[in-house]
Amino acid sequence: MADLIVDAKGLACPMPIVKAKKGMDSLQTGQLMKLQTTDKGSMKDFQAWVNQSKHELVESHEVNGVFTFIVKKG
Amino acid sequence: MSTNPVQLRGMTAAELTKKIFANEPLFILDVRNEKDFNDWKIEGNQIQAINIPYFELLDGVDSVLEKMPGNQEVLVVCSKEGSSKFVAEQLIEQKRSDVSYLVGGMKSWSEHLEPVKIGDLKDGGSIYQFVRIGKGCLSYMVISDGEAAIIDTLRMTEVFENFAKENNAVIKHTLDTHLHADHISGGRRLAELTGASYWLPPKDADEVVFDYHKLEENADITVGNTKINIQPVYSPGHTIGSTSLIVDDKYLLSGDILFIQSIGRPDLAGKAEDWVGDLRNTLYSRYKQLSEDLIVLPAHFGKSTELGGGGKVAARLGDLYRENFGLNIQDDTEFRKTVTENLPSQPNAYQEIRQTNMGKITPSNEEQREMEIGPNRCAVHDN
Structure with missing residues (x-):
């Protein structure tokens, strides 16, 4: 179960990542954030953002055009 | 303050x-x-x-x-x-x-088309190049005496419609030099919209699901009353049907066979080994028989250095025989190696693009846009 759910559905670049970053900033190390977005472009960006951060992508999947990511704060 | x-x-x-x-x-x-x-x-x-x-x-x-x-x-x-x-x-x-x-x-950026005038034709009329600068695709419009033919029409058909209208020309023909793999052709759609004839080389059309006119060497295509002849020259190698066009005895529209600084790749239909001999023959024999003074107008450019003055992408055939590395590989085995090994990655979604151009699938406009994202990657460059 995620400690924080960030709903970025319907938002376009750069807002999904802006919201995700704000969310991560509010968490403690080891806590989980769940991000949901419908913007295909920001999906790739989100993965690239997580890769260059200390955070860890725990899970990602797509259901009916909604991309869900679970990230653990590093 | x-x-x-x-x-x-x-x-x-x-x-x-x-x-x-x-x-x-x-x-x-x-x-x-x-x-x-x-x-x-x-x-x-x-x-x-x-x-x-x-x-x-x-x-x-x-x-x-x-x-x-x-x-x-x-x-x-x-x-x-x-x-x-x-x-x-x-x-x-x-x-x-x-x-x-x-x-x-x-x-x-991917969709912008910039028209550039290439030159005037002998009996009046003009030929224009449409530079899709973001993707490196080139289309051509031949206008003469109130009629127009468009070669390798891109998906943004309204640009061609408007340009013809501004020049008081009726679009009579749309032609594709080959079945494209890097971008979605607008030729068939534009022909449907304007009542023009759509031409495609029959050897590339085995699997297409629509009617078309056969672009073959004996095809007689004229634009305007002044008979600006478009003479097809069968020039396989990039695809088995690839056909070049000679316009007004002066311009060689080389499709994806010969570019300014590179040559076409033979592998996008999965048949590099079969087609490499055709490519060799077209470039080293067929084209050699043509006049060196023809102005080569390709369907792509790959590097910004191929853009000449005012954005024109054009060169004399004789000059390309001296300067283009792909026309100067004397050894057969080395040529084969160059065009079949170490090729750049394929264009984005090229298989779906081919299917679309055959009429087998009909993606939405947004899907077509997505499929075309990225560079054309139709050439074999020397570096």
Whole structure:
């Protein structure tokens, strides 16, 4: 179960990542954030953002055009 | 005393194209992710570009400021435009006044077509090149005596319709030099919209599910009353049907067989080994029999250095026989190796694009846009 759910559905670049970053900033190390977005472009960006951060992508999947990511704060 | 805040300006793809054609210096800050940037970016002889993804700039743009030239115009670019505006606004807050963003982002860049006049035809009339600068695709329009023919029509058919209208010409023919794998042809649709005839080489049309006119060597295609002949020359190698066109005994529309600094690749239909011999024969024998004074007008360019004065992509055939590395590989085995090994990666979604051009699938406009993202990658370059 995620400690924080960030709903970025319907938002376009750069807002999904802006919201995700704000969310991560509010968490403690080891806590989980769940991000949901419908913007295909920001999906790739989100993965690239997580890769260059200390955070860890725990899970990602797509259901009916909604991309869900679970990230653990590093 | 208060000063007016600097307004964020947008630069359109058309404005950017004119700057590149005029070789004006421009600094580009591309804020897409690194992979997208390395895959495909805006290029020009006087363009300097750096890539810093927008998601590395969420806490501020200080790291960019030090990398930007002090007094040069800066254009911020992203995929669609949202993130570039986000970054450009922050730069303006940091007192940079010469900053704009690319309107519509790389999506618009991919679709922009710039018409360039190539020359006049003997009996009146003109030939124009349409430069799709973002993707490196080239289309042509031959206009004579109130009629027009369009060769290798791109998906943005309204650009051709409007241009013909402005020149008081009725579109009579649309022709494809081959079944394209890197972009979606607008030829068939434009023919349907205007009542023109759509021509395609029959050897590339085995699997197509629509009617077409056979683009073959004995086909007689004229534009206008002045009989500007379009003479097809069978020139296989990029595809088995690839056909070049000689317009007005002066211009050689070489499709994807011969480019300015490179030659076509034979592998996009999965038959490199079969077609390499055809490619060799076309370039080293068939084309050799043509006049050296023909002006080669290819269907693509791959590098900004292939853009000549005013954005024209054209060269004399004789000059290409001296300067193009792909026409100067004397050894058969080496030629075979060059065009079958170490090829660049294939164009984005090339199989789906071929299916679309055969009429087998009909993606939505948005899907077609997505399929065409990225460079054309139809050539074998020497580096």
